[in-house]
Amino acid sequence: MISVHLKKLRKRVALSAEEEQAIRDSVSEIRKVESDEVVVRAGERMHVSTMLLSGWMARAKDLPSGERQVTQLHIAGDFADLHSFTLKCLDHDVMSMSDCRIAVVPHDRIRTITEKFPRLARVYWFMTNMDAAIQREWALSLGQRSAISRMAHLFCEIYVRLDVVGHASGDRCEFPLTQRELSECLGLTVVHANRTIQELRRRGLIELENRSLTIRDRAGLTALAQFDDSYLYLDRREV
Amino acid sequence: MISVHLKKLRKRVALSAEEEQAIRDSVSEIRKVESDEVVVRAGERMHVSTMLLSGWMARAKDLPSGERQVTQLHIAGDFADLHSFTLKCLDHDVMSMSDCRIAVVPHDRIRTITEKFPRLARVYWFMTNMDAAIQREWALSLGQRSAISRMAHLFCEIYVRLDVVGHASGDRCEFPLTQRELSECLGLTVVHANRTIQELRRRGLIELENRSLTIRDRAGLTALAQFDDSYLYLDRREV
């Protein structure tokens, strides 16, 4: 059931039948991961990459003094650590933010299929560059957006990304993060994250309860966030 | 004279004579770029990538409301926009922060050499993933470090990166950014960036004048920044 991953890819690039089959065959194992597990520890030598089939994961970096920043969120269809194929050791942890189903893809198989299909090498290279584009937008958020605008922006982004893989319906989508985890994404304290959520609710922009996000006023939320989805590269392209 | 680029690569991976020659042959043109030019505009269709031979460039994102965040700095040896090979259109501007010499590398030649040398595809894929690792560290800075620690961290990073390509000497290196540009990297106002520089000077950690940075107290600066260079991937590896 890696079709959710193919769905994400097909939104951006065309895939031939052989390429699709090569991707399917690259999976060595399908597993479950419980919530709050550390899937990859920073610095350890990697030999497989993790494709998310359902649930959420996060990349997190810690300061020696203890502060934690989540640098990226991953949802169904994403490779959470495809960059470990070239980096070998990661500079951050990867952890599950909910119960997940994952497909394990050994690096030697990625190597094989990218050598056999140079086009797939470019497709996956492109995917890691898309991840970097999202990180850039987060840097813009962290550096220049206010707390409320930053949070609004995250909700906009997550909704669109979930929608691409068919995990959003109407104005609602899953949102399994606790306020602590959300605050670690946004560079805020838990207390201020809480007050910011309440302000978004008070303005009638969102609802957030039971691990579920409802966008009440899409236009208002988009405007507050200064959200522009072009950094998500939603158009089909040649590679 | 693209040897500065090869120097950066060789720090991380071994290159065969054929691979080196292929890289040298991929350059179509060597040009000069003056300071403060917009080299790439966000959204425009790209057909070449820019290898920096000397000088500094930056990737910058703007909010519709005008605030600007610099998401990455590039120095001699870096590809400033190698990711445009797969992304086609960038989500940010690329601009020169000083007079620069650049090597222009057409995308079709990158395609050719990465198909002929799959190992080079992995090498350059690795390089864009290294860029992303630096961006992650910046996100950690923006989200969790204080202004002074963030600035100290930037100085540590820049010094090490310049040192790798032989552009640092003793405790000094070039630093052509104005305080405005520096503040845009750090998500600070110019006024506060100024006060922060003065505090670093007052503590005897750095000197900064005449587009030149002197690190007076390396240990002190590193400790203040909580700087750990592992995210710069300075070790040699297989690809």
Add this chain to the structure above:
DNA sequence: CGAAGCATTGAAGTGCGTCAACAATCGTGG
């Protein structure tokens, strides 16, 4: 030599952090 950008300083304001307490919810075992 004048204009424009850059660096610096001061005073005052505010967005977000810190500390501390408590309520609500969840998960687990008895």
Add this chain to the structure above:
DNA sequence: CCACGATTGTTGACGCACTTCAATGCTTCG
């Protein structure tokens, strides 16, 4: 099914890191 401890969410009071606004001198360069 209830008891419980632990986690999560919420609120208030207060403090501070950083911003804002405004002015002034200093470079740089045409």
